[in-house]
Amino acid sequence: MTAAPVLALRGVSKRFGAVQALTDVELEIHAGEVVALVGDNGAGKSTLVKTIAGVHPIDDGVIEWEGAPVSITKPHDAQNLGIATVYQDLALCDNIDVVGNLFLGRELRRRGVLDEVEMERRARELLTTLSIRIPSVRIPIASLSGGQRQTVAIARSMLGEPQLVILDEPTAALGVEQTAQVLDLVERLRERGHAVILISHNMADVKAVADRVAVLRLGRNNGVFKVAETSQEEIISAITGATDNAVTRRAARTGEARK
């Protein structure tokens, strides 16, 4: 990992009116690496994702792409760099069918006209490869279950050649098998040399696939840990900001109860 990181955030800050959502956040991510981003509700994880994806331009700080500073002010900037994002709220259009959503914003054209046949073929191929089961690729997103929508959103980020894939709680609505598939997918992305930022509240998932864990707390960095060398308790205390917290108290209580 001597090469320049694919993406580096240097002192990034973001304000929403009176809320200082991010303060001087630092983050580095290299090719072939999975970085988990964890933190409590409202810690600023999704906000960080959106600044990288160009949804909310940053107020202060620098974003570096492969060592060079870049300005990401709109979603297109991020897409052009090769950043693909699965948002927590999915960002799908309910009235458009699965194929249309997968290719939204980068439709395939044939002689200037939408190439529905080719898009449908590739969509089916992609969904099959990702073992995604949905009733049909020609039904509107509105008729899919929450988990199915999530898999469609994930599939969308796999189209094209993303160098960095950001997954904001991708497994939140998924069943056991689908979660395992997404984690498999994350590992495959890493094997193929892509960088992945994975946001999750599930420590087991994080420990299973991530190389490093970056903790955000109240919009600030609160430590970066190598997964292999860190215990779950250490990460949790970094998330909650104290050794004495709800999780440890509960663990102690259930421990006593068992005795």
Place this chain on the structure above:
Amino acid sequence: MSTEHLADSNPEAPADAIPAVDPRLLVREEGFSGYLQEFLRKMKAGDLGSLPVVIGLVIICSIFQGLNSNFLSAENLNNIAVTMVATGMMAVGIIFVLLLGEIDLSVGSVSGVSGAIVAVLSVTHGMNEWLAVLIAIASGAAIGAIHGFFFARIGAPAFAVTLSGLLFWSGFMLQILGDQGTINIDSDGLVGKLTTYYFSDVAAAYGLAAVAVGAYFVGSFFDSRRRQAAGVPSRPIVEVALRTGVLAVFAFGAAAIFNQYKGLPLAVLLFLVALVGTDFLLRRTGFGRKVFALGGSVEASRRAGISVTGIRITVFAIAGTFAAIGGLFWASKIAAANQSAGAGDLLMNVIAAAVIGGTSLFGGRGRTWNALLGVMVITSIQYGLALEGIATPIQYMITGAVLLATVVIDSVTRKTQKTAGRA
């Protein structure tokens, strides 16, 4: 990365082991009973399509025919077809705006401005009529773009911007018409011919019907073939033939009616061209896809890299353009530009035509072909009531009630579709 590579590195999931189709998906059975079942299922899901309108149209026509046997005469049907084009063109434009989930209340006034511009430039100032028409249409586009700018760029609600436009542009029209108030238009000129010219050769109407049916069949046939070649679901050839057959019945039926009177009206031809063109734009191009996306979710569209402001301004410019075109047909029909152009129930009729045809007021659902069905309903009602000698106040009340009824249908459909997971 390409999907193939993902497949390579995942040996447990060979590409063809898991079908992308869920076994629970209700697949249509073969044959006629399959069609019937799917049809009933769609009805239950609130996926009514054009059916309520077609039934409504049949009922309306039967009632008026019962009251006055002249209603279904070739001449009357022909007059309806020509008259409806002005409102229909405006409805095409407003459908673009409705697809965004917005509204344009200024189309009536803008149509009046367009008629006035042509009249003043060509009649009062003696300008070449083609040039005057071009200027009028361009003015409509510019006016629409101005509305779009205030909505998309400044962030003012579209209904408020276009409501201001409604008053502003009708004032503007009165201003340029000047003291005389009415400017007569040469009925042999370009604008005059819009609604008075007929292709009297019977071959014209039948030829157009044949071309339309043929083009539809060839298009669907090759689409089906390409889909088969690509291994994605395609329409069976029987279904393509069946659909072509239905289209042929309507196309040649309409052609026969036109030929019984004076032949194919130029206005109807131009309206059909506008419908085919805008339908293509909305359903086959990237621009159209973006319009639908914005109607579904503005935030999702923005994150997909769609230029929300640009699309919105363009859509309002399109609405303005079609309002101007509608204004030309209006001026042509009354052979004048006058102070009452664009006023009265015109705006209501335009919105009603779009909504009756099946365009949702909630955005993201509709086609420009909806304008054809909707405007047929609205114009038939007007003509039927006029034949019966029913006065304007009652006409207004009936049109208002019809619009309310369709809005109710739209809202109920949306609810059923929600529970059936289709909206």
